[in-house]
Amino acid sequence: MEKIAFHAITKQFPGSNKPAVDAVTFAVPEGTTCMLVGTSGSGKTTLLRMVNRLIEPTSGEIIIDGKNVLEENPIQLRRHIGYVIQQVGLFPHLNIAENIRVTAEIAGGWTKQRLAARVDELLDLVGLPPAEYRKRFPRQLSGGQQQRVGLARALATDPAVLLMDEPFGALDAITRARMQDELLRIQRDVHKTILFVSHDIEEAFKLGNMIAVLNEGQLMQLGTPVDLLANPANEFVRRLVGADSILRQLEYLPVIDALDNEPEAVSSAHWGDIPIIASDATLLTAMLKLLETNAPALAVQDKDTQETLGYITLASINSEITKARSKVSSREQTRI
């Protein structure tokens, strides 16, 4: 079910000769985390800010739940879309509870008790014990904690759509990784449709089930991380996602594809006791396990049935990688 759809959405700022966003068209299914990636100036933030009309499009349509946002009252529209920005933007004169409540208060229809309960619920969700953090002020919190509050605030009205503009960009690497894990955990609970702007491809791969690559205002490619790696649409995408890197390929190719076709009887007798790896693991995990255990092979076991599906050896990994890379070079040959 399409939650958000962009139809030839364009933004041309007065005084510039190129559009910032150029006829971008794609759709985001409900419950997806769609990453908008690209270099600086690619139009990803402009595109995001047109969804809640902080920037008005020059032409085109943005449809949310079947309704064109350009025909709705912008103020009403924004009350049901969550917005999280890099600098967080908590109100310094309000304490944490009041900061979280404000979106719900603006949207209306909440009693005081429900607001208080909601604040506690959200603080728990983002991993901040309510009793400790409710009465504190933003300046008493670290950057990571502030951004958790920012996320709680955006979720207060239980919006169906969440817009996130490089929310973890100002955090240190460790906190950023932790916050990304938190977001994954929270998303497993709440299943929001998220549009997430990032210039970090690693973050995009980690958080997104769908990635839209933008360059100079145009949509280059839309797809899952594996799609982009296996079939990059052009040179820009290939370089952005590092499709040529063996490490990348190992990270995304599943072990199921690289099973060695040895008859079972020969294998177990031949190798003795060998370590087990789950069927949903990637080739990278398999390689690391082989290195770690110095075993000649790994037995791939189905996660649910525990039956052995086949075996992985260094040789079988190598042949899978070679296959993947030859696909790339044959594409290059046909281009010439």
Place this chain on the structure above:
Amino acid sequence: MHYILQSYNYNLSDPESIPNLFLKHLTLVGIIMLISLIIAIPVGLLVARYRRLYLPVVGISDVLYTIPSIAAFAFLIPITGLTPATAIIPMVLFNQLVLIRNTAAAVNGIDPLLIEVGQAMGMKPQQVLFRVTLPLALPVIVAGIRIATVTTVGIAALAALVGQSDLGDLIFQNLAVFDPDAIAAGAILTAFFAIVADLLLLSLQIGLNRGRSALSVE
């Protein structure tokens, strides 16, 4: 000092007793500050929003500020006589510079990001004004009010010269007969009034700095 301690000076039925003079001074200052704020705060908000207006408006208030109050009082006597208006009008105009400038500075000092965050939540313009702009601007605005109040208290004492009865009476009416006690009493009480007003408004300013460090003016 003597004068302040003499109990006959506290007879409430005597219009020239200390409590009555104090009350009249307080009323005069109160009226002047109220009218000053009713004019200055909206003008300050306007001038912060429409930057082109800033220089002309502040320029005019600056000129009004430069005119010595006592000259302004004298100038108005032929027009408004010895009524309270003679004292109130010049003082209200005098206060505009500080109050408008502080209000405009307060509003302009707010991080525009916070305004945008408010808008992104779906706040109507009035909601942005009352939930974000004014609360954040209030400490600096109150700082301006403090300055204006203290100077008003002092200059209001001069209003005694144009028929307004207040603590200034103790000074000016006793200059001719030369009662040093009374004169000193008038001076001390006026100064005391100014200091107390300043401290009360300072504690208000600090109290408004919820969540920020006590004396930060942001």
